[in-house]
Amino acid sequence: MSFMLDARLAADSHPIGDLALSSLRLMDDARFPWLILVPRIAGARELVDLDAGDRGALLDEITAVGRALELELQPDKLNIAALGNVVAQLHVHVIARYRNDAAWPQPVWGHGTACAYAPAAREALVARLRGALRAQLA
């Protein structure tokens, strides 16, 4: 069995780039700077069931992505979560939250309706995030 990105994750997000373990994607919801990391491990569902090497590598990638968001976007809080109630394929949310964002202080999941990015705004954000992440991984 080889890894294939879940169809719903693919439809709801845009690729930013591939890290060593995970594909990093931007959720198409301009209300929140909302990234997901999807480890390219066929059949993975639960973080705690990964082997120790993959689990540590995923934590390192979560950390690099979270720090890139902190430095580039100065959020009031990061929200980091592995839920998977709707899409079982293992994916980790890393979200920059602000006290004045559309859902604060509630979590973003299930809150109102996603607001798609204008393509130019999306590409500009993706470019910023790629730069910030390169600096973290350098």
Added chain:
Amino acid sequence: MSFMLDARLAADSHPIGDLALSSLRLMDDARFPWLILVPRIAGARELVDLDAGDRGALLDEITAVGRALELELQPDKLNIAALGNVVAQLHVHVIARYRNDAAWPQPVWGHGTACAYAPAAREALVARLRGALRAQLA
């Protein structure tokens, strides 16, 4: 500055036990088997800002707790999250979710009203979880 458990976390949860880094507590909401890990690090807010040693130790404790829940309670899914929008003190939720629970497939945060455990039921669950966790950490 020495570590002190946040007053709201203390009020909303019951102690299960202290792991090497974190205090493990049961949220007082009988609708969901819902644990929190609170690293005893003064001033900690963001998982990604911990030093590498603490971050790795916390991941190991998340993994042990998640596997204990899987083995003891056979959930359909684990939900693992570090949010902190309401209580900034770093704490990680590890929640056993079921397709027929009160919030499925939504996250538990902000969903309806917590339903406190009857004391005997709470102590029985805490005893089961202590045993399951001891087996994970053995």
